[in-house]
Amino acid sequence: MSIQRKFSIFRYNPNTPDVKPFMQEYVIEEPQSMTIFTALNKIREEQDPSLMFDFVCRAAICGSCAMVINGKPRLACKTLTTDFSGTITLMPLPVFKLVGDLSVDTGAWFRHLSLKTKAWVHTDKEFDPNAAEERMDNETALLIYEAERCIECGCCIAGCVTANIREDFLGAAGINRVARFMVDPRDERSGNEYFEVIGSDEGAFGCMGLMACDDNCPMQLPLQLQLSFVRRKMLAFGLSK
Amino acid sequence: MSNYTTVITDVLVVGAGLSGERAAIEAASQGLDVIILSLVPPRRSHSTAAQGGCQASLGNCAMGKGDSTDVHFSDTVKGSDWGCDQEVARIFVETVPKAIRQMAMWGVPWNRVVAGKKVLPDGREIEDTKDKEGLITARDFGGTAKWRTCYTSDGAGHTMQYAVDSIVIKMGITVHDRTEAISIIHDGETCLGVVARCLKTGELRIYLAKSTIIATGGYGRLYGASTNAIINEGAGMSIALDTGLVPLGNMEAVQFHPTGMVPVWILITEGARGDGGYLLDKNMHRFMPDYEPKKKELASRDVVSRRMIQHIRKGLGVDSPYGPHLWLDIRHLGAKHININLREIANICKNFNGIDPVDSLIPVRPTQHYSMGGVRTNKDGYAYGLKGLFSVGESSCWDLHGFNRLGGNSLAETIVSGWVVGKKVAEYTLGAELNYQYSLVQDFAKKQQERIAGLISGKQGKENVFAIRKEMEQTLMDYVGIFRNGPDLQTAVDRLRELHQRAGRIGLKTNGKWASPELTAALRLPGMVRLALCISYGALTRTESRGSHAREDYPKRDDANWLKRTLAYWKEGSDLPQLQYEPVKITELPPGDRGYGESSASSAEGKK
Ligand SMILES: Cc1cc2nc3c(=O)[nH]c(=O)nc-3n(C[C@H](O)[C@H](O)[C@H](O)COP(=O)(O)OP(=O)(O)OC[C@H]3O[C@@H](n4cnc5c(N)ncnc54)[C@H](O)[C@@H]3O)c2cc1C
Ligand code: SF4
Ligand code: SF4
Ligand code: FES
Numbered sequence: 001m002s003i004q005r006k007f008s009i010f011r012y013n014p015n016t017p018d019v020k021p022f023m024q025e026y027v028i029e030e031p032q033s034m035t036i037f038t039a040l041n042k043i044r045e046e047q048d049p050s051l052m053f054d055f056v057c058r059a060a061i062c063g064s065c066a067m068v069i070n071g072k073p074r075l076a077c078k079t080l081t082t083d084f085s086g087t088i089t090l091m092p093l094p095v096f097k098l099v100g101d102l103s104v105d106t107g108a109w110f111r112h113l114s115l116k117t118k119a120w121v122h123t124d125k126e127f128d129p130n131a132a133e134e135r136m137d138n139e140t141a142l143l144i145y146e147a148e149r150c151i152e153c154g155c156c157i158a159g160c161v162t163a164n165i166r167e168d169f170l171g172a173a174g175i176n177r178v179a180r181f182m183v184d185p186r187d188e189r190s191g192n193e194y195f196e197v198i199g200s201d202e203g204a205f206g207c208m209g210l211m212a213c214d215d216n217c218p219m220q221l222p223l224q225l226q227l228s229f230v231r232r233k234m235l236a237f238g239l240s241k
Numbered sequence: 242m243s244n245y246t247t248v249i250t251d252v253l254v255v256g257a258g259l260s261g262e263r264a265a266i267e268a269a270s271q272g273l274d275v276i277i278l279s280l281v282p283p284r285r286s287h288s289t290a291a292q293g294g295c296q297a298s299l300g301n302c303a304m305g306k307g308d309s310t311d312v313h314f315s316d317t318v319k320g321s322d323w324g325c326d327q328e329v330a331r332i333f334v335e336t337v338p339k340a341i342r343q344m345a346m347w348g349v350p351w352n353r354v355v356a357g358k359k360v361l362p363d364g365r366e367i368e369d370t371k372d373k374e375g376l377i378t379a380r381d382f383g384g385t386a387k388w389r390t391c392y393t394s395d396g397a398g399h400t401m402q403y404a405v406d407s408i409v410i411k412m413g414i415t416v417h418d419r420t421e422a423i424s425i426i427h428d429g430e431t432c433l434g435v436v437a438r439c440l441k442t443g444e445l446r447i448y449l450a451k452s453t454i455i456a457t458g459g460y461g462r463l464y465g466a467s468t469n470a471i472i473n474e475g476a477g478m479s480i481a482l483d484t485g486l487v488p489l490g491n492m493e494a495v496q497f498h499p500t501g502m503v504p505v506w507i508l509i510t511e512g513a514r515g516d517g518g519y520l521l522d523k524n525m526h527r528f529m530p531d532y533e534p535k536k537k538e539l540a541s542r543d544v545v546s547r548r549m550i551q552h553i554r555k556g557l558g559v560d561s562p563y564g565p566h567l568w569l570d571i572r573h574l575g576a577k578h579i580n581i582n583l584r585e586i587a588n589i590c591k592n593f594n595g596i597d598p599v600d601s602l603i604p605v606r607p608t609q610h611y612s613m614g615g616v617r618t619n620k621d622g623y624a625y626g627l628k629g630l631f632s633v634g635e636s637s638c639w640d641l642h643g644f645n646r647l648g649g650n651s652l653a654e655t656i657v658s659g660w661v662v663g664k665k666v667a668e669y670t671l672g673a674e675l676n677y678q679y680s681l682v683q684d685f686a687k688k689q690q691e692r693i694a695g696l697i698s699g700k701q702g703k704e705n706v707f708a709i710r711k712e713m714e715q716t717l718m719d720y721v722g723i724f725r726n727g728p729d730l731q732t733a734v735d736r737l738r739e740l741h742q743r744a745g746r747i748g749l750k751t752n753g754k755w756a757s758p759e760l761t762a763a764l765r766l767p768g769m770v771r772l773a774l775c776i777s778y779g780a781l782t783r784t785e786s787r788g789s790h791a792r793e794d795y796p797k798r799d800d801a802n803w804l805k806r807t808l809a810y811w812k813e814g815s816d817l818p819q820l821q822y823e824p825v826k827i828t829e830l831p832p833g834d835r836g837y838g839e840s841s842a843s844s845a846e847g848k849k
Contacts, residue, residue: 016755035593044759045707048751049706049707049758049759050757050758051758052756052758054281056286057285057287057289058471059508059593060588060592061289061292062281062284062285062286062287062289062290099419099441099756106282107284107285107419108418110284111282111416114407114410119407119410120348120408121346121404123346127343129339129342129343130339131342132376133345133376135374135375135376136350136353136375138352138378140350141353142352142581144350145394145400148350148393148399148400148403149396151284151399152284186348
């Protein structure tokens, strides 16, 4: 049994600012089950090849396809149309620069985040190709991986009040990124160095703790825990200064 | 009109996956100016989707004891069904342990050895010893004599790409993402760079460089059902082929992964079988031991895929609206193991199929997965045919994999070839000069501009790009699959020739302005059909079975006539590739029995 499904989709191309943003409606056949990925491709191939959106892995692992679906930021590739009744409204993620229609430039934003938080392992050690690796406790490896699982999709940023009003706020993804390096024994940064990176309103202290981010993360990262972990560390460090 | 934005650099890397970024780091660390182009932000490259892991003969875990570069070498050569370049395989196995440790240094949280006794799902008891505790551990993968696949839970590709990209960011290497190389600029002898199209604005740009590296990944999406990311359309291979000078090697060697999940074809990693999962038929019978008593579910991928199809053809598959499939069973691994070590699999099953593998079976069928063929290079990564052009990673035919790649050997190849070839590129570039005539360079850009104008005006015709594309996908699915035969392959070649003609008559429905996605698709499609023809025609011509290339009408490996590599060239205006052959270099391990699979039994006789 297939039904007709109506989509209401945001249209705007920043290259042609004279044409103001508008919502466009499309109706397609919906088979038993279909993801928004399948639906959007169907619309592009059968009705409107000018429609812009981004998918890469279509398996919820690359973070390309976040958009606001009926009011909530989600990964479009793993969202089933059958989760909704009636018209499905698709908007691009806020905060990020719009490329066109549903496509936003999360890549540039996250590269900036990495630069700001200096998100690489800081070490003075030289790599010795002939030496065995340094040992690490497996529990520690798992702990690092837990934070490293962020796919930079931007859902937590798009749904965050602070990020929507403060352009420089790094959001939960930024704080989580710092937490990832804090638990990594290979990173030799001191508390002071982390404080410079994140101990300001742009970082851990800009957050108003409303926790929209935690709810929106498709990877189910424990953002709430990470936020309080980093804050505790920063507070302890700030007080001891 | 003729003033194109022109960017000049020392080294231009086309592709920001693991192999491209690793090569870029190597070149940049020698003080060279490097620019990376990519369709998507680097961390969205297909490499991040690899879950299973990366082979390196560290020999730290209990089941890896006694492993060595020699054992890894012999597994790789056997896996390739003696199609690989053994000099390359040797370089590879010797470098990969170092490359893995370097990844550890750069931040990859590899899972580590935990000392203690463990019972495997099949009842065997093993013990990880105290002296190895905390070193990098490994899991079992198909076609390997030892447990050799290093992993980070089920996010190996993700953590490796993030680590490598963190070094790219730290070094300040320039990345132009959402930029697509659409043509290679050359003067007939030397590669000078590329013409690229900006996928944000549609602008055409010229990139000039002393050396250019193709690192654009595989072509999985030529097939209608593929585990690959949707951007894996073989773009880098096709622009190399279009030079008419650079050949693609062994394009008929296409890997099908045994466990693509029906019906979305998302990969269920080999780690699932490595960790003890097995395959069941419609009678809940575990059939693999009947065919492969020794390796069971963990024979090489080509073999397991063929056995599955063989079993389905006997009528033992499970019927579904998407055709017959088999079951993958991991329930016995338990909730804890599944939700920690195989968490991504559990998520994929839940999100895309509404099932929980802790208590449900997973529907699977062999699905297109990997491109062994690609831009043919020598062992230093130099592409044949043009100076200053190199290739690494899945887009290349460096020829580590021959006719079948082992699981876990591809991530390993990306970081090894990035490193080894990156060094060679740096050497070459330091001694090279950029000499070009700007009018020649501009002609390359103009040619692309004219193509675009033609597509927009519809002056060649009104063919629909998406319709032709669907037919191409279906042709490969129906006639160039796991089992192949002469008549089917001939049908494929005939249809694809016709599609190639039609692809020359595409006209856009939209105005094609700016970053029009319809124009993007239309620019890529003719090259994709040419790749499909290289695959089909190469397969038709190769009258033997080797690795993933299984001819029903020529079921045996034929070393006397076919111990050679196909080189496909494309002359402008032609509608078929020209095929040439070169011998496969055998330096250490002469052709023999793989120890698993069908054809090896017969070829083993010849060996004695
Ligand atoms: C689902 C899945 C799971 C896998 N799991 C494993 C595993 O567990 N172990 C293993 O060893 N291997 C695995 N593989 C294989 C392995 O992941 C890939 O072979 C490998 O990551 C390819 O890396 P790459 O750098 O060559 O290319 P990719 O990572 O595919 O990167 C290609 C890059 O090229 C860019 N690009 C493409 N065309 C152009 C163009 N025209 N202009 C500019 N840029 C362009 C893209 O944007 C991208 O950045 C898996 C593959 C799949 C499909
Ligand atoms: S808890 Fe903080 S980071 Fe998360 S959404 Fe709220 S303000 Fe943003
Ligand atoms: S923390 Fe979660 S929601 Fe935020 S970018 Fe990462 S994966 Fe997306
Ligand atoms: S397309 Fe990769 S996460 Fe959706």
